[in-house]
Amino acid sequence: MLTKRIIACLDVRDGRVVKGVQFVDIVDAGDPAELAHRHAAAGADEIVLLDITATHEGRGTLLDTVKRAAAELFVPFTVGGGIRSAEDAAAVFDAGADKVSINSSAIARPELIGEIGRSFGAQAVIVAIDARQAVGSADPVGDAEVYVAGGRKPTGRKVVEWAREAEGRGAGEILLTSMDTDGMRSGFDCELTARVSEAVQIPVIASGGAGSAAHFVDVFGRGKADAALAASIFHFGVTDSRELKRELRRAGVSVRLPC
């Protein structure tokens, strides 16, 4: 049976793993390559490294970090952040990534999705969507809006429509982050995740808000997510993937165990 994936996410800035609360506060949590290996050994099904570096020097550091992390990592490895062209993507694949995640650059130029897909296959392209529910709307979930630039800039585009377009342009997966719940450890946005998952054929990875095993049970059930991403829940020793999966299995969720 196809299992639900637990994906460990590393937010990296200037070569260090950091974790923000609602995209703002930053806390240092260690070396990305070391943490990637630690997560894989602890049973994560997949590793995602998101680079939030603002500086040019930081970009060079990133490729070196990807290379070190990928060296002995035998689970799928995704890299995102600052990928603006098929050439940027090629450099990240060369460094050892299996998939790239594109966000603002796909909104700015949607053709990028197909350009990367044609060279590396659709399975290698994840379109990441930062979303916020439309407060005050009659349908806050259906009218949820796409944000870019690290969640700072609204785009006026609806999340569900953009997810459909991304699929049509050849995205292999959707990584949906709720900015309303991100870093709050109070649960995923299951309503929005379910709405997107029902709208597309490709897998949807839920992100933002993981705080307990029950939140994962909820997003895999009610939220119809194919995978879920977690960062801070692991970094500070709350639990690891293996422990989390044991709890999920007890709750009837199909997961990769032993792992």
Added chain:
Amino acid sequence: MIQVIDYKAGNLTSVLKALRYLGAETHVTQSPEDIRGASKIVLPGVGHFQATQLLGDFGLTEAVRESVAKGAWFLGICVGLQWLFEGSTEAPSTAGLEHFAGMCERFPALYNGAELKSPHVGWNSLEGVRADSKLLRGIDDGGFVYYTHSWRAPVSEATAATTNYGGAFTAVVERENVMGVQFHPEKSAAVGMRVLKNFVEL
């Protein structure tokens, strides 16, 4: 020495990394001569079946056919497994090696009345592992491996393990010296590394 065929289809780097990690000597090639002289061949691949057209264009299809007839060990990964069959509806004008009977087909949009998501992405289990499989030595039913694909090979007598997604499909095919895996062993943690180690040690 393992000859790893480069036909510009994706996961070459990760496959090489995994084989080298296991201590295998590898050589990347597009040369039919290298393949004719090989004792072990790996055909990686991820993406579109159309990419395998290059194998025919480069004269590699004939070279592989001759080499495996002489007993060379062969492992196809993902599209590399599909290529061992007659072909794929993904690219109907591109012939496979025709070593195994059957065509690769797309996952159905509906299965048992329910919508089936495609591609099939993620960790799924191996079932019906054949006890005499050399490639799956030490691997039991229920072992998890990582998939990412939209087309699949049919189940036949040469099937060494199946996986269920929209019904059973061939996860591993093996007859004597010719083998293929639909999943990505280079991305399948301990189970995948065991598969590659079994091949390296043949």
